[in-house]
Amino acid sequence: MTMVLFNYGHYVGLALFAAALAVELALFARRVDGRTARRLALADLVYGLAAALIVATGLLKVFAGDKPAAYYGHNPLFHVKLTLLLAVFLMSIFPTMQFIRHRRAADSDVVEYPPVVGRLLRIEVAVTALIPLLAVLMARGFGMAH
Numbered sequence: 001m002t003m004v005l006f007n008y009g010h011y012v013g014l015a016l017f018a019a020a021l022a023v024e025l026a027l028f029a030r031r032v033d034g035r036t037a038r039r040l041a042l043a044d045l046v047y048g049l050a051a052a053l054i055v056a057t058g059l060l061k062v063f064a065g066d067k068p069a070a071y072y073g074h075n076p077l078f079h080v081k082l083t084l085l086l087a088v089f090l091m092s093i094f095p096t097m098q099f100i101r102h103r104r105a106a107d108s109d110v111v112e113y114p115p116v117v118g119r120l121l122r123i124e125v126a127v128t129a130l131i132p133l134l135a136v137l138m139a140r141g142f143g144m145a146h
């Protein structure tokens, strides 16, 4: 039963993560009003919390799941999955700093973001889309030495 909860948390985290990233992409422009800047900061907060949920439930699945932790430790696909997640995390730092900076913007403010923020968000989406592929392969034993 606990495994059901871990899996549920992992999937809810994934759905929230993807939804928050999609909201950020939809709202983002190089120049936005203060209201949009506040919404971007809120979406980014949800994005961060969803990432924390994914990582927490992922680790629970590794260390308290059905398969022994070594199953994952020895699987190169698992390492690729974690590396991609790390890449997404690193790419999100700069946008997050920008969104936090303007989290209290007033309605009448005009907020300008560096253009690289939009590019980073798009690359994050592309890299994130690859991660479930590695996850489903790994879950079915691909990448294991036979």
Ligand code: HEM
Binding pocket: 010, 014, 054, 055, 057, 058, 059, 061, 062, 065, 067, 072, 082, 085, 128, 131, 132, 135, 136, 137, 138, 139, 140
């Ligand atoms: C620290 C981060 C993460 C850890 C430790 C982790 C760990 C795991 C583990 C142990 C499983 C179970 C695999 C099995 O059934 O043998 C799993 C499944 C899964 N993970 Fe993660 N994960 C992490 C992040 C992510 C991310 C960022 C995504 C997607 C963006 C993701 C997507 C999935 C999916 C879709 C499954 C289900 C695979 C299936 O059963 O077919 N995980 N994860």
